[in-house]
Amino acid sequence: MADTRTAGSADGGDSLMAATIERLVTSGTFSLGDDTFGVENNVWIIGDAEEAMVIDAAHDADIIAAAVGSRRLLAILCTHAHNDHIDAAPALSDRTGAPILLNRKDLDLWHRTHPDRVPDDEADDGRQLHVAGSRMTVRHTPGHSPGSVSVYDPALGTVFTGDTLFCGGPGATGHPFSDFGTIIDSIRERLLTLPPETAVCPGHGDTTTVGEEAKHQDEWLDRGY
Known part of the structure; x- marks a missing residue:
């Protein structure tokens, strides 16, 4: 488990909102x-x-369900449809009744892993998701895949970036359905515009911040992921 982050009241009140972030x-x-x-x-x-x-x-519905425990699971959001991010989603959904959310532009990728199952709802740009008093907004951040999304919560001071932005730079674009120029535009226009102290929680590896990653934009272009 990673360190847990806790948000303050989303409505500006005196009480603390109980929403926390856990990592498996x-x-x-x-x-x-x-x-x-x-x-x-x-x-x-x-x-x-x-x-x-x-x-x-990812990978193990039993481990994820155990971490959720007796809590009501409201949604399973997929940041994109590469198999390592969605392989356990149907089993977890069947077990908990939680709907699977995916951006429609990644349906072709989804069906490569789950040809006989469709997501339950769409993770469209601008959609708001509510859990434990937290209000998160979906941001379409294509490039790693056509339907890649990030999810931003200003109260938690956190953005979940999937494989769009890591500690150290953009996600990979050397495979089908990906594009380097598109992912750079997504990062610059939709992620680096967030407050610099915003925590970046990616799909793999360590967390970072928007401000830390913004320092290295020229390096990314030189490397040309």
Whole structure:
């Protein structure tokens, strides 16, 4: 488990909102085309003692369900549809009754992993998600995949970026359905415009901040991910 972050009242009141962020790290494989290799994924759980939401149900529905515990699971949000971020989503949904949310532009990728199952709802740009008094907004951040999204909560001071932005730079774009110029535009226009102290919680690896990553934009362009 990573360190837990707690948000203040979303409405500016004196009481503290109970929403916290928990991180699970699960292990499995990532496959695209002819390539398959081992990966570790961050599974983010936002909630309180009564309810929760999961961002990216990766690899092991049993482990994720155990972490959610007796809380009511309101949604399973997929930041994108690469198999390592969605492979456990249907099993977790079946177990908990929580709907699966995915941006419609990633449906082709989704069906490569789950040809006989469709997501329950759409993670459209601007959609607001509510859990444990927390109000999060979906931001479409394509480039790593056409339907990649990030989820921002100003009260928690956190953005969940999937594989769009990591500690150290943009997500990979050297595979089908991805584009380097698009991911750079998404990061610059939709993520680096957030307050610099905003915590960046990615789909893999360590957390960082918007301000820290903004320092290295020229390096990204030189490397040309």
